[in-house]
Amino acid sequence: MYSEEVMKHFAQPKNVGEIKDADGIGEAGNPVCGDMMSFYIKVKDGRLEDVKYKTFGCVAAIAVSSKVSELVKGKTLEEAKALSKKAVAEALGGLPKEKMHCSNLGAEALGKAIADYEARHGGMPLAEQTEKQFEVTLGCCDCSTENPPQAKFCMSCGKELKK
Numbered sequence: 001m002y003s004e005e006v007m008k009h010f011a012q013p014k015n016v017g018e019i020k021d022a023d024g025i026g027e028a029g030n031p032v033c034g035d036m037m038s039f040y041i042k043v044k045d046g047r048l049e050d051v052k053y054k055t056f057g058c059v060a061a062i063a064v065s066s067k068v069s070e071l072v073k074g075k076t077l078e079e080a081k082a083l084s085k086k087a088v089a090e091a092l093g094g095l096p097k098e099k100m101h102c103s104n105l106g107a108e109a110l111g112k113a114i115a116d117y118e119a120r121h122g123g124m125p126l127a128e129q130t131e132k133q134f135e136v137t138l139g140c141c142d143c144s145t146e147n148p149p150q151a152k153f154c155m156s157c158g159k160e161l162k163k
Helices: 004-011 059-072 077-081 085-091 097-120 126-133
Strands: 024-030 035-044 047-056
Touching: 004 059, 024 097, 035 059, 035 097, 047 059, 047 077, 059 085, 059 097, 077 097, 085 097
Parallel strands: none
Antiparallel strands: 024 035, 035 047
16 A cells, blocks of 8 residues: 555654754644644755654655655755655655645645745845845934835834934
8 A cells, every 4th residue: 555665754754853943833734634744944054954843643644744854854945845745745656545635734834834934034035134134224213113224214203314
């Protein structure tokens, strides 16, 4: 019923666990079958430096989580986002038709972890984040709103900004 690759990842799953200071966390589940997955990612220089997961579910769900973590570790965020359910199933040597939803859950949980990371970092590439971090802002003396350096008037209260 299951391929040798599925059974290998079920019997000896890779990258199981939780990253305590994860850069992104994503969860997916299917209440009908009871499978639940949580993915944790650590990102460095736009690449998935570490990927871990916790999965409660069937043989296929555990194997999918393990394989997804292996497939994307070290990949760029864009490469990881492109991972499809079909690619996951093929990398496992196929899944029974009634278990294909598990490959959806793996890709979905990973996608949510990446989306969480991007939301935490303003959805911008790392280089832009660094630039934004050091961008000089003008604080309004009246309402304390931070304004872009080129602003002449406060974006919040409309008062003229002193440079």
